[in-house]
Amino acid sequence: MKQITFYLDFVSPYSWLAFQRLPQVMQGLSHSVDYRPVLLAGLLKAHGQLGPAEIAPKRAWTYRHVLWMAQELGVGLELPASHPFNPLPLLRLALACAAPQQPGQVSRAVCETIFRHVWQGGEEAADPARTEVLAQRLQPRHDPAGPEVKAQLQANGAQALAQGVFGVPAFCAQDRMFWGLDALPMLRACLQGDAWFDGPQWHAVDALPVGVRRKD
Numbered sequence: 001m002k003q004i005t006f007y008l009d010f011v012s013p014y015s016w017l018a019f020q021r022l023p024q025v026m027q028g029l030s031h032s033v034d035y036r037p038v039l040l041a042g043l044l045k046a047h048g049q050l051g052p053a054e055i056a057p058k059r060a061w062t063y064r065h066v067l068w069m070a071q072e073l074g075v076g077l078e079l080p081a082s083h084p085f086n087p088l089p090l091l092r093l094a095l096a097c098a099a100p101q102q103p104g105q106v107s108r109a110v111c112e113t114i115f116r117h118v119w120q121g122g123e124e125a126a127d128p129a130r131t132e133v134l135a136q137r138l139q140p141r142h143d144p145a146g147p148e149v150k151a152q153l154q155a156n157g158a159q160a161l162a163q164g165v166f167g168v169p170a171f172c173a174q175d176r177m178f179w180g181l182d183a184l185p186m187l188r189a190c191l192q193g194d195a196w197f198d199g200p201q202w203h204a205v206d207a208l209p210v211g212v213r214r215k216d
Contacts (some may be wrong), residue, residue, distance in 0.1 A: 002031040002191045005172040007160045008111070009040040010094075011087040013066040013077065016119045018169040018181045019111060020075045025184040029191060035106045037091045040168050042157045047166045053084045069181070078122040085126040088153075089144065090114050093131070095156075096140035096149050104156050110138060176202070 006022070008015040022033065044051050052062045063079060070077035097110045117134050118125040135144065142149055160170065164177045171178045171187050176197075178187045190197050 005034045007036050007038045007165050007168055007170040009087055009168045010090045010114050010118050011084055012168045014181045015169040016115045017075055025188050035111050036156045037094045038157045038160050046161055077119050080125040081123055089131050091153055092144040092149050093135055095152050096142040096144040097138050104152050
């Protein structure tokens with residue numbers, strides 16, 4: 001059985017689309033998925049990046065693109081009343097639902113419930129009253145605001161960074177990292193044993209010289 005670690009943040013519409021698309025792309029392939037919530041803002045900060053929503057033209061384009069992609073994929077997606085929003089309460093709530101024997105991992109059912117809270121209905125995703133209703137529905141095993149849950153979210157982020165993750169959605173499998181919704185076919189090819197992955201090109205790009213660096 002092939003093992004996939006799926007790093008996601010509920011603030012990311014591409015994470016929602018990839019979450020919905022992954023089972024279809026992997027159909028017929030024996031696999032298991034380890035769903036791990038991470039704070040996208042933490043990944044961006046570690047790599048010195050701005051998020052798509054922090055660049056005005058890119059923000060507008062991102063929303064247009066994900067709405068079109070949702071239509072193409074047949075996935076229900078409505079933009080929340082405001083975006084971006086602070087996803088920390090939702091990430092911690094998800095991790096608070098994790099089984100004791102699998103810290104840091106969240107079930108697909110919990111992920112889907114929280115994703116739908118954000119990306120269906122067009123309401124405020126971070127509204128405290130709605131988040132409280134969501135928590136009552138999920139019945140977390142741990143206190144979402146407790147130190148153990150906060151530490152686990154940080155640990156998930158550290159693990160993601162150690163595996164070369166710089167954004168979400170990201171998928172790690174067979175000591176390789178795949179980023180983005182459009183990388184899903186590439187991930188499947190790798191897990192199926194595509195010969196390309198045994199060739200030199202995967203690692204060769206690491207040694208490609210930098211021709212010029214932008215000055216501040």
